Amino acid sequence: MSLLVDLVLVALILMAAVWTVLVRDRRDAVIAFIVLGLLLSLVWMRLYAVDVALTEAAVGGGATGLVLLRACARLLPVEAEGRLPGPGTQIAAGLLSAIAAAGLAAVVLSPPVPYPSLAALAAENIHQVGLGNPVTAVLLAYRSLDTLLEKVVLVLAVIGVWALTPDAFWGGAPGSLKSKHASGALDLLARVLPPFGIVVGIYLVWNGADHPGGTFQGGTVLAAMWLLMMMADLADPPEIRLKRLRRLVVFGPAVFIAAGFAGIFMSGWFLSYPPDYAKPIIVAVEAALALSIAVILGLLVAGPAAEPPKR
Amino acid sequence: MSVVLDAFTVITVTAGLVFFLAGTVGLLRFPDALTRLHALTKADNLGLGLIVLGLLPQCPDITSALKLIAIWVLVQFAGASASQLIAQFVRRNEPGP
Amino acid sequence: MMPAQVAAPDGVLLILALMLPSIGLLAIFVLGHSRPERIALPVLAANLAVALIVALQVGHSGQAATYRLGGWLPPLGITLRADGLSAALIAMAALILFVVAIYARGNFASKAGGSESRQPMVFWTLLLGLSTALNTVFLAQDLFSLFVALELLTFSAVPLVCLEGSRETLRAALRYLLFALAGSVLYLIGVALLYGAYGTLDIASLHQVTRADRATSIALGLMIAGLMAKAALFPLHLWLPPAHAGAPAPASAVLSALVVKAPFFLILRLWFDVAPQPQPVIAGTMLAALGAASILVCSVLALRQARLKLMVAYSTVAQVGYLFLVFPLVMGSEAAVPWASIGWTGGVLQLVSHAFAKASMFLAAGLIAEAMGHDRIDDLGGAAEAVPISIAAFALAGLSLMGLPPAGGFVAKVMLLTAAVVSANWWIAATILAGGLLAAGYVFRVIGRAFADPAGGAPPPKAVARSRELAVLSLAGVALLLGFLPLQPFAYLGIGQGGMP
């Protein structure tokens, strides 16, 4: 019975994936991809990876979908749908992909025995960081360097997107996210939802130390609230020259790096935490990161500046 | 007591699922976007409401119960807003009958 | 497993190598300063100092320097490690970045008192981003951290390509990004499979446990294929020439000299430190065959280019091709360990000397274009009088590409050639010789035109700053100095090799 659910889920996912690739219209492809993202977050629930499910739903389906949909809307008048290559290329591409998939399937079907895992090591050491959620322990303690470097990637992504600003608009604000058509429903949603969303976002970050949740999930919910307000024209996209904005972007990574260096003096290693204070330090770092992630995700969706800075 | 509560849960959740099924059938069978939306939102809101109601007795503490109710309220609100937006989009693109 | 809580570990400099450039780029971003080079230059100087100290320490102690992040031991935690090769490469990267930064003050220095402008802010932050990325690629011992490092590299490099903002550069940047992302995701699938097979991503741990089975082969195959796309190995090189030619000269220099070397370095690590021994002969031969194809095809294409920067960019693909000849040469050698073979040493030396030579060449091409107002090779007449030092640097760097004495490229190519002859890989030997001749062809074509008389009616050349010309010459000088190294494996590069902690 339980496997039946999995089978249905896999069938739906494969349908969505094929649809994403084969459908002619670009927007239909994006919608199929968003559906796929939501189905995948169900898969992550079935795999008992609740943290990943939350992230996939929020970032993989939600934020990525939003970026792609906006792109479709703006591409519509300009770009023609491309012409597919001839049947020879198609068959070659199909063969190559099929071989890759078959090879990967063969690996899946012959797992090593016993299956290797670091779960035991992760469990053994988790008391040293005082956390209840092992995924947070990995992200903020065992493998914190990855998380730190990934924050640098996000800042670089913001710079990379801003780099596409035409010179005349440097320092100005990204184009409005507002819909062309005023909508009472959207306006109401954007007025009522943010207070709840902000509470949920903070809750997810706070909760992430011991239960599923964490910086990304919380940060994405906060970003979603900001984007919703921008879409309903209740908030303007900020000018990219604003010092306040830049401080918010850098705040999380800066706190993280500072905590890392403090670790050298307090407990001997960069990014180590003294056992007695590990949890409060980690929660503080996570809170700072969530704020920065919210701003960064919002800026990445908003895109490069599209108007000159105001006086 | 717990048998009664369990029976209550089974009955209301099943009823909720029936509404979901009706909503899905409506989505597939109704002729145009607006009637489909109508079927979907009405049935799903009621369906979710019944499921939440049925699950309430199973909650270990009051916080979980409040979370469940919050989920229902938020889904109601988001669903209503989304269907409004879809309806407006439909109205703009296909001038009404 | 308790984390080893040792006070004041001496590998802390490795942390600085990662964090200094990161802090610098965050500082430029947050301050919104009108003169970002005032932050970037000192940071790159400090980065150079750190890299040199690490390199000296490694040489002095004769042991690899290691640092365990947060005190966590692998496989749970992440290790940074500088062996002889890594230390040499971070020093190389830091030196080239610093000289490029001195040069780039001429392109991207902003006016005092003005407000922040786009190109300087983006260039200097991304240059620091590249520094972080390269240091991480060379030092990290964890395959997933290396994935993040590759992404750092991509996100820093791609916007540099389209800094100018023209349609062609935007298109080149997009194509670069698509290739790089496809490469990353293939690499990532391989990482997932390796974790599934061994439960660790630490290179030293993997070194001891990898088996020659299907999962491992498929994982490594996917990872190497992805890295090949990023290293622009034929036939996956199509993105490189427009991207490297379209970027501003200092960015091109860094992209060609350093950024394409990072994925090759990772292939080297996967091949020698992760793959089960002995590696399959057929795979090594295939990599070398693609390298040979890169050398021949792209050298011919370089000969046929009308624009100087495109010619230099095609030459990058050809010169990177030489690196891939290493694999069958090492397998065919009688040395007990790879790094004691002249094939391996020749490959590493080719990597380093090409980095200096190509950085110098792109910077020289930039100055030539600035002085002449264009970079059409056929109309370069008079360039030797207008920018004599740049032309000299171009010629010196060219020696390295051709493999003529006394350049670093000469020693490298002689080592590769000797290894090819010793292991009876005649086709590789022939390719090396043919590649040298072709390189001579495209370098002398430029030099010959530069000494020709200026065409009538051409606008008079503009002057360029002497300090920038000297920066270019200094890089060519380093490429030349490498030519005085002895023709034998270096003990330094063998320090800490073998993937052992």
Added chain:
Amino acid sequence: MSAPTLYGLCAAALVGIGLFGLILHPTPLRKVISFNLVGCGAFLFFGIAARRGAGAGFAGDPIPQALVITGIVVAFAATALAVALILRMLEAGASTVDAKPLPPDDLSP
């Protein structure tokens, strides 16, 4: 067949379908979407490694789960950068966006 194996096969199929789209589609936006499909497959491989490695009181090995979270965020940033590039390129007046190699002289210095 166990659930992780089933989802592993699903991941292999996702990678195949995504690769096909990546090669097939000439337009960059469709390539970016296909890249995301391959990415989803890659993440699922970590997912099955996590589920198969359940133990020590955890329903899944937390290390691969954490890696996926990092990966998803990086993939999103890549998508945002690619989309911004595509839009800017079209604004800059490129009428077509096919990925054919440029003619050799198409680049200004």
